Amino acid sequence: MHTTSVTPDAMSHIVRFGGKILSLDGRPKIVGILNVTPDSFFDGGRHLALESALYQASQMVAEGAAAIDIGGQSTRPGHSEVSIEQEIARVVPVIEALSGRLSVPLSIDTYKPAVARAAIKAGADIINDVHGFHRNPELAEIAAGQGCGVILMHNEVSFSATRGSTMERITAFLGRSLDIAVSAGVPRERIILDPGIGFAKTHEQNLEILARLGELKILGCPLLLGASRKSVVGNVLSVPPEERLEGTLTTTALAVWQGVEFIRAHDVCANLRAALMAKTIRDAIPTAQ
Numbered sequence: 001m002h003t004t005s006v007t008p009d010a011m012s013h014i015v016r017f018g019g020k021i022l023s024l025d026g027r028p029k030i031v032g033i034l035n036v037t038p039d040s041f042f043d044g045g046r047h048l049a050l051e052s053a054l055y056q057a058s059q060m061v062a063e064g065a066a067a068i069d070i071g072g073q074s075t076r077p078g079h080s081e082v083s084i085e086q087e088i089a090r091v092v093p094v095i096e097a098l099s100g101r102l103s104v105p106l107s108i109d110t111y112k113p114a115v116a117r118a119a120i121k122a123g124a125d126i127i128n129d130v131h132g133f134h135r136n137p138e139l140a141e142i143a144a145g146q147g148c149g150v151i152l153m154h155n156e157v158s159f160s161a162t163r164g165s166t167m168e169r170i171t172a173f174l175g176r177s178l179d180i181a182v183s184a185g186v187p188r189e190r191i192i193l194d195p196g197i198g199f200a201k202t203h204e205q206n207l208e209i210l211a212r213l214g215e216l217k218i219l220g221c222p223l224l225l226g227a228s229r230k231s232v233v234g235n236v237l238s239v240p241p242e243e244r245l246e247g248t249l250t251t252t253a254l255a256v257w258q259g260v261e262f263i264r265a266h267d268v269c270a271n272l273r274a275a276l277m278a279k280t281i282r283d284a285i286p287t288a289q
Helices: 050-062 084-099 113-122 138-146 166-184 203-211 213-219 231-237 245-257 268-283
Strands: 014-017 020-023 029-035 067-071 106-109 126-129 149-153 191-194 262-265
Touching: 014 149, 029 050, 029 268, 050 067, 050 084, 067 084, 067 126, 084 106, 084 113, 106 113, 113 126, 113 138, 126 138, 138 149, 138 166, 149 166, 166 191, 166 203, 166 213, 203 213, 203 231, 203 245, 231 245, 245 262, 245 268, 262 268
Parallel strands: 029 067, 029 262, 067 106, 106 126, 126 149, 149 191
Antiparallel strands: 014 020
């Protein structure tokens, strides 16, 4: 791995997604989740119809979403693989319709190169890969060639786990993801990193990651947290996905306190309010004279 450590102060103040730009102005950004799947753990089946998906996306933007992440295959534990053709059929009509209606960047949540190509052609600006370019490095070449932004997630489920502590393994994995992207020609200003809460991790590991998110700043890229209504919340509170909002908001506030720039969430308005409150309190800490 040859990734160079970068301090937060040296990071770019913008993230480019194709022709769209998000300013890293200190204000937390919410990435709204739009699953057009029948089996996602929380909202599966709710937005399969095109009009429902369009309404939900528009509503999230109205509530303050800075981007919309669209997925056509669930990646929950025990999910069923769908064909490339089926995944494309689910996401492309939605992306085509939204790209003409919304000004915010659109993300395609996929690890399949053919799906990514079809989504970008339809108007997607970001590739969100839950395998961090390790499973299909071709995605890095697609992103570079099309000028896309990328979200690279830690996920050792398909690979032999590396040695070291939880945070050491995540840092090393994402460092390799970053190297794959940069080597393919993806500029660093288009890269966001995600520690992958809930993916091939124990409950204790998920909690440790949530407590130590700030350590990933050493990689020099903006960070995204995706803990919305996940099992780590349910395990702590002993509640089903429908009752995990309060726990989710706690993870959001703690992430923003540690400097995480992006929160991927189902409930945009509530998470944005929690994020802004956490940021405002953090900013009230007197700086050393």
